[in-house]
Amino acid sequence: MTLQHADTSNDESKTRLRLWLRLLKLSSGIEGEIRRKLRDEHDSTLPRFDVMAALMRHPEGLKMSDLSGYLKVSNGNVTGIVDRLTEDGLAVRVAVPGDRRASLARMTPKGIQTFEDLAAHHEDWVNGLLDGLSNHECHTLIDLLEKAMLNKDNSDEHG
Secondary structure, three states: OOHHHHHHHHHHHHHHHHHHHHHHHHHHHHHHHHHHHHHHHHOOOHHHHHHHHHHHHOOOOEEHHHHHHHHOOOHHHHHHHHHHHHHOOOEEEEEEOOEEEEEEEEEOHHHHHHHHHHHHHHHHHHHHHOOOOOHHHHHHHHHHHHHHHHHHHHHHHHO
């Protein structure tokens, strides 16, 4: 490797590191603000919102194990959240035919309405937090992030 190539590689490496730190700071800042607003304005949590969002995408219901796999969290965490959603009348558990040990969690009409309200506020909050970017800039950033994720996914397959 030539010295010039090493300098270029080092510069690219430092730039990518700076990019990673900026992405992390942005993501952490947005997530922190969303958590605060969910707590302060809706007496809710981000994990609860995530469970409700997953159940909304699967109106037929999800087994606890599928839900925890989908969200990449432990069964215990999901079970506790679903228990509280059930206590609040936002979700129900129904038996899985042929499997007495398993149950499906699904949203109730009250849960659907509650989530739709939360989701609308969530969208408004994110929009406000990113309103310094134009629509074109958002699309460009999405494209670049998808390219970076594709590269990461390819690295995972070969690494």
